[in-house]
Amino acid sequence: MATRILVVDDEPRFIRLVEANLVTQGYEVTKADNGQKAVDLIVSDRPDLVLLDVMMPVLDGFEALKRIRAFSTVPIIMLTAKGEEIHRVRGLELGADDYIVKPFSANELLARVNAVIRRAEFSKPQPEQSVFQHGNLQIDLARAKVEVDGEPVLLSSTEYRLLLQFARQMGEVLTAEELLTGVWGPEYREDKEILWVCISRLRQKLESDPKEPEHILTRPGRGYMMPSLEK
């Protein structure tokens, strides 16, 4: 089945632009012209990726993002206008997987979409039947589910993938560049901001005290690591 992408924007011309490009890559496109419709479509259609514009009537992109994140981990790319840095960070903090700054080129759009799709594929349930345990944190690799103290935690696909990266290399210090390349893709190598926001969100969700983390530690000047627990 083709990968389905929901494009949410109030400008028909914009939707046409994005659709024309996505279709050439074999993606199937569904459309919504406001945030409310987007939320409804995610419930009924379960798209594989959502491109969500920030500036929209009825329900703006951030509000829609908040509502979507309350029930879904679908990968989301926010479309923000240039010069609105605050929007970028806000989107990431609310759980967006990536952002594209308008105006953008067709190639940039496709590169970002492909990268996020690739990440999402990766974080889908793996056939390996195993459970990873780190203190009170448990990752069910078969079902791609995370629990802390037995309570399920909802992670976005990017957050999940970042967590797996740490788990796979437990005990090793990973540099920002390595994490960005491994989780987001080589084109994100310099995008430290996106990593900081994502780590901070992971800590909020996983750590009993995000200021005194036990699962993801900062090694100042070097990077981050998940410490080995057996000594």
Place this chain on the structure above:
Amino acid sequence: MPQRSITGSLRPQELEAIYAISKVVAEPISTESALVEIIKLARPVFIFDNVALYVLNKQSEELEPAFARAIGRGRSSAADLAWGEAAANQAFTSGRNYIREAEISPYTDRLDQRFYLGLPMIVGGETLGALVFIRFGGPTYTEDQINLAEFIATHVSQLLAHQALVDRVANLEAERRLTKMQDDFIAAISHELNTPLGFIKGYTTTLLREDTEWDEQTRRDFLNIIDDETDRLSELIESLLDSSRLQSGSMRMNFETLPVAEVAETLLERVRTRYENMDIRAKTELTDVKVSVDKQRLAQVLDNLISNAAKYAPRSPVFVGFYASQQKFIIAVRDKGPGIPEEYLEQIFNRFYRVPQRSAGVRGSGLGLFICDQIIKAHQGKIVAESTLGEGATFQITLPVITEQQAASNGGT
């Protein structure tokens, strides 16, 4: 200096006055009227003829008189010269009370025997100015009286400090509002400019993709969009320039005195050619009066109103009416669209304002009606909007006509 309780040495009458004074300070109306009130309250318990308040001007770093009253014997021209500026400066620079008393002599005029008491006004370590009391011909200031005067000075200081704080808050608030307006303005402009730019960039790079061949029809469609968005971008820049020229008053207007019939005819013809696919219904009821107009600018206003009707009331006929009496010339544009909620009618002429719900999905800069309003104001006229929800909206322009006298004084042009 020995610490003494001020209130301990006061008589009931003085205590009452001081209590009343502190109440005045606590509920300040304006500094001036509070001072008048304080002096009125102090006077029965503390004898003086003149009182003057000097406040530091922070720019010039000099004391400036802020308030002065002649109360007792001093209400004469000679007394007007005695306002204790030197005493104020002494008290201000030293930060201490300053007393200078004249020698009593039967040979000199009482008004020349001046007893000065200067008190520095200090709040939170900062000296704000000085308060000076003047007695003509004595008596000497006793310790108790100085005590009382100090108390009054403290309260006046507090009053000034309070006023300074209020002024500062008001200044900061005004500054903050200005900054916010500028920020909003910049955010609105960049968003408006970015939208067409985003399409131009997006569609151009789509056509330039090396891995894809677009069919002829799609190619043409995309190029048309790029062309259209380029026009939009330049219109937007033109509107921005217009709006800033109009705001700063540097827009050049070419006024001509023309018969209203000619104005109506020119405008209508232009509208008909420009919107040939629209159902435009015209009505004219004219007299032979003349108006002074910039034809280009007036046409721009009408254009804007009709294109708004096309955008917000699609499929509705547009009624354009020209009416003239001996006093005024009216142009009305009416549509039968969804209308504008009453609470927004005033604001729609503000720069960058767009009616929230009505604007959904309709592109616009929020500049059009602002420009219309400014152009009509430059014609000494006014533009208003009326609307009944569900029945449509009417924009009415009223322009003054040229009277016989004005026409004559303009050489009859």
